[in-house]
Amino acid sequence: MYEAAIVNILGGERLIGKHATTFDGFLVALKKGLPLKTLDALAGTLGLKQSEAVSLLDIPPRTLARRRKEKRFTEEESNRLARIARITARATEAIGDSEKAARWLLAPNRALGGKVPLSVIMAENGLPEVEAILGRIEHGIHS
Numbered sequence: 001m002y003e004a005a006i007v008n009i010l011g012g013e014r015l016i017g018k019h020a021t022t023f024d025g026f027l028v029a030l031k032k033g034l035p036l037k038t039l040d041a042l043a044g045t046l047g048l049k050q051s052e053a054v055s056l057l058d059i060p061p062r063t064l065a066r067r068r069k070e071k072r073f074t075e076e077e078s079n080r081l082a083r084i085a086r087i088t089a090r091a092t093e094a095i096g097d098s099e100k101a102a103r104w105l106l107a108p109n110r111a112l113g114g115k116v117p118l119s120v121i122m123a124e125n126g127l128p129e130v131e132a133i134l135g136r137i138e139h140g141i142h143s
Contacts, residue, residue, distance in 0.1 A: 005089035006082060010034065011041030026082075033072035034081055042085055046102045046118075056084060056118055080122065087121050087130060094134040109133070 004021040007013060015035050019025030043053035054064055057080050067073055073081065091101035108114045111133050120126035 005092070006085040009042060009045045009085040009088050010038040010081065015041065030078045030082055031075050033074055034078040036067055036071050036073065038073075038081055042081060042088075045085075045088060045098065046106065047099070048106075056122075057081065058122070083121060083127065084118060087117070087127065087134075090131060090134050091117075094138045 003023055003026045007016050007020045007026065010016060013020060015037055016029050017025065020029040039053055040050060043050050046053065057077060059067070059077060067077075088101065088105060091105050092098045095101045095104060105117045107116065109117055112120055112129065117130045117133075121130050
């Protein structure tokens, strides 16, 4: 779902690989570990500083320093990046504008009890809840 949009949010085929726009290709890219520069691309899409994007991924500074040497994220970290990119693509589709979608993802949301959508999606039950709200938005229900 949304592989091409997710790849674009994470820096495009040039960064991740030309086969990453397919489901299987994207799984291979995640398993291998996404390049560190995908974080910069994601931060740019969301209008965040790199440090703010790192905090969304919950990566400690010393771990990030090691990743800079290795130039790749682990599979688990790559999956977290992909989760953020996926919900960003979904929000852009539902809202119709990438800048408005980024603002929505980063603002406290009444339907989430005042929590910020991007801070909620890492929880197991958080992602489906945010996706349900986006579904309501797509159907014209203010959320």
